[in-house]
Amino acid sequence: MKVQSKKDGVSSVARSQEQNEKMRLERKEQIMAAALREFSAKGLYATKIKDIAEYVGMAQGLIYHYFKSKEDIFTELVTDALDKMNDAVIELGKMPLPPHEKIKAAIKQLLYTIETSERFNQTCCLINQAANSTALPANIKEVIDQKRDVPYRELAKIIAAGQQEGTVVAGDPQALALVFWTSINGLAIYKATRQNNVTLPDAGILINMFVKEQNNGKN
Amino acid sequence: MKVQSKKDGVSSVARSQEQNEKMRLERKEQIMAAALREFSAKGLYATKIKDIAEYVGMAQGLIYHYFKSKEDIFTELVTDALDKMNDAVIELGKMPLPPHEKIKAAIKQLLYTIETSERFNQTCCLINQAANSTALPANIKEVIDQKRDVPYRELAKIIAAGQQEGTVVAGDPQALALVFWTSINGLAIYKATRQNNVTLPDAGILINMFVKEQNNGKN
DNA sequence: GTCTATATCCAGATAGAC
DNA sequence: GTCTATCTGGATATAGAC
Numbered sequence: 001m002k003v004q005s006k007k008d009g010v011s012s013v014a015r016s017q018e019q020n021e022k023m024r025l026e027r028k029e030q031i032m033a034a035a036l037r038e039f040s041a042k043g044l045y046a047t048k049i050k051d052i053a054e055y056v057g058m059a060q061g062l063i064y065h066y067f068k069s070k071e072d073i074f075t076e077l078v079t080d081a082l083d084k085m086n087d088a089v090i091e092l093g094k095m096p097l098p099p100h101e102k103i104k105a106a107i108k109q110l111l112y113t114i115e116t117s118e119r120f121n122q123t124c125c126l127i128n129q130a131a132n133s134t135a136l137p138a139n140i141k142e143v144i145d146q147k148r149d150v151p152y153r154e155l156a157k158i159i160a161a162g163q164q165e166g167t168v169v170a171g172d173p174q175a176l177a178l179v180f181w182t183s184i185n186g187l188a189i190y191k192a193t194r195q196n197n198v199t200l201p202d203a204g205i206l207i208n209m210f211v212k213e214q215n216n217g218k219n
Numbered sequence: 220m221k222v223q224s225k226k227d228g229v230s231s232v233a234r235s236q237e238q239n240e241k242m243r244l245e246r247k248e249q250i251m252a253a254a255l256r257e258f259s260a261k262g263l264y265a266t267k268i269k270d271i272a273e274y275v276g277m278a279q280g281l282i283y284h285y286f287k288s289k290e291d292i293f294t295e296l297v298t299d300a301l302d303k304m305n306d307a308v309i310e311l312g313k314m315p316l317p318p319h320e321k322i323k324a325a326i327k328q329l330l331y332t333i334e335t336s337e338r339f340n341q342t343c344c345l346i347n348q349a350a351n352s353t354a355l356p357a358n359i360k361e362v363i364d365q366k367r368d369v370p371y372r373e374l375a376k377i378i379a380a381g382q383q384e385g386t387v388v389a390g391d392p393q394a395l396a397l398v399f400w401t402s403i404n405g406l407a408i409y410k411a412t413r414q415n416n417v418t419l420p421d422a423g424i425l426i427n428m429f430v431k432e433q434n435n436g437k438n
Numbered sequence: 439g440t441c442t443a444t445a446t447c448c449a450g451a452t453a454g455a456c
Numbered sequence: 457g458t459c460t461a462t463c464t465g466g467a468t469a470t471a472g473a474c
Contacts, residue, residue, distance in 0.1 A: 027457090045264040046354035048449065059459050064451065125351060132344060132412055135265035169427060175420035178409060179402050179428075186401025193351055201394035208388060209398075209428040246439090267467065278441050283469065445470075452463075 028066050030056050035073045040125035040192070044074050044136065075140045078130045081123045082147040089154045099162030100211045106155075107210075108203045114188045115200060124188035152177045159210070167215045180210065247285050249275050254292045259344035259411070263293050263355065294359045297349045300342045301366040308373045318381030319430045325374075326429075327422045333407045334419060343407035371396045378429070386434045399429065 034055035038047040049070055053060045067073045092106055113120045130136065131148055155177040162168030169176070183206065191198050207216055253274035257266040268289055272279045286292045311325055332339045349355065350367055374396040381387030388395070402425065410417050426435055 023457095042352055042354035043262055043264065045262065046352065049451085050449075058457095060450090061452075061460080062458060065457070068451095070450070128347070128351060132347060132408055133261055133265065134412075135261035169424075171420060171424035171427075172418055174418050175424060178406065178418075179420055179424065182402050182405025182409065183398050186405055187397065189351055190397060190401065193353075199391055199393050199397075201390065201398055205388075205390040205394060205398065208390075242439095268469085269467080277439095279468090280442080280470075281440060284439070287469095289468075439474105441472100441474075443471085443473100445468105447468080448466090450463105450465085453461085454459100455461100456457105456459080 024066070031063060031066055031073065032077060036077055036119070036122050036126060039074055039077060040122040040129065043129045043133065044071070071137050071140065074130075075137075075143065077126060078140060079143050079147075081127055082143070082150075085123075085127070086147060086150040086154075089151045093154050093158060098167065099158045099165060100167035100215050102158050103162065103168065103210050104203075104207050107206045110184050111187075111200060111203050111206070114184075114191055118192070121188040121192035124185055125192050128185065128189055151181055155180055162211075167212055169210055169212055176210065243285070250282060250285055250292065251296060255296055255338070255341050255345060258293055258296060259341040259348065262348045262352070263290070290356050290359070293349075294356075294362065296345060297359060298362050298366075300346055301362070301369075304342075304346070305366060305369040305373075308370045312373050312377060317386065318377045318384060319386035319434050321377050322381065322387065322429050323422075323426050326425045329403050330406075330419060330422050330425070333403075333410055337411070340407045340411035343404050344411050347404065347408055370400055374399055381430075386431055388429055388431055395429065 031052065034052045035047075037055065038051050042051075047070075049063055050060045052073070053063050063073075067076075092102055095102055095105070097105065127148070130140065130144055134141075136144075152174065156173040159168050159173040159176050159180075163170065163173065187200055191200065204216070250271065253271045254266075256274065257270050261270075266289075268282055269279045271292070272282050282292075286295075311321055314321055314324070316324065346367070349359065349363055353360075355363075371393065375392040378387055378392040378395050378399075382389065382392065406419060410419065423435070
């Protein structure tokens with residue numbers, strides 16, 4: 001028996017269900033954030049459910065009210081991470097800029113993010129952990145295999161277009177893209193795993209590696 | 220009671236001790252090789268002693284006649300890997316070549332090694348596993364902290380010297396060294412974790428990123 | 439040196455009270 | 457929703473026979 005409130009047309013039952021759902025999602029978010037911290041630093045197998053629970057401040061068993069298993073948390077994190085990364089790269093491809101400006105914008109943005117966002121760097125570490133382990137459950141491996149090459153492919157397209165225009169350095173686009181992501185990824189991981197006093201390259205150094213000299217002016 | 224053989228002055232007792240020792244070392248080598256395979260792909264915690272033993276073809280318990288613990292095998296592998304890498308870099312620094320030629324030689328050599336040596340790539344994966352995990356026993360972490368920055372420092376010196384001579388591109392030497400190793404490491408890992416059909420950059424692409432144009436000619 | 443068998447421990451997951 | 461207590465499986469490391 002649902003009772004419609006006269007004020008907003010939403011039953012109090014529905015209201016509290018909504019609120020419960022919201023609180024549940026918030027709690028899941030807390031767990032995911034803690035799990036990202038732990039997994040990114042220790043990997044799937046060295047991280048114990050207890051570690052995550054302690055970080056959130058809940059009992060070990062309670063995690064299982066929100067997730068079916070440890071692998072499930074890991075899978076959800078990795079899937080989200082790869083999806084967001086891929087969406088961002090696809091957005092970059094669609095920007096109304098010439099190819100070499102896309103590359104410059106990406107480098108500046110990525111370096112800034114590495115400099116300021118601990119979470120981003122943790123995410124890179126997580127992807128690194130996931131992508132370089134053959135010990136993961138099959139369903140996670142599938143997700144990774146499907147999604148991890150998107151950034152390489154998308155950037156290779158941009159590089160190839162830039163080479164057509166003569167603004168991007170010569171070389172196999174796929175190989176250049178590989179060096180690009182490998183560097184970005186490595187910098188994020190480097191930053192995440194050293195306490196402090198890390199000198200990241202400034203954008204100009206990286207831009208010079210991919211964009212031809214005459215197109216390097218500030219703008 | 221040791222009996223000296225007249226022929227070679229070595230007692231038969233000593234002879235067989237020597238041979239036993241040699242066989243023991245060979246067996247240890249077999250275990251280390253298998254462990255490198257497994258650890259580099261799965262990390263310390265996801266790798267089970269049983270995996271290593273099966274790969275060598277011995278009983279699980281027998282591993283413990285050669286190593287005190289799983290961590291011990293891992294520590295020995297990581298220590299060796301870092302030492303060899305560091306020795307090679309220090310050798311590079313001592314070569315009687317101008318700085319930019321050292322860089323060119325290193326890039327060519329490293330790319331060739333990545334292309335041809337599965338073991339080298341596994342070693343890079345192992346170092347990656349080790350260097351990016353906070354979950355390791357304290358003694359391994361110490362080893363890593365002491366040794367892992369040597370290549371960055373040594374290469375930064377070479378880069379700085381090359382900049383003095385005007386043959387190496389501009390930018391903070393430390394940051395350039397970071398990009399250099401991050402790329403090399405990333406390529407090795409990329410190669411190791413994909414089955415095949417990997418297009419590595421050719422040496423020219425990487426050389427162009429670090430050595431100024433006019434010093435890039437083949438030689 | 440090598441094996442099989444086992445003691446021991448630890449962590450993932452569940453059950454059940456509140 | 458949250459906790460404590462517990463079941464259960466699996467892996468390290470050891471013991472002991474051959």
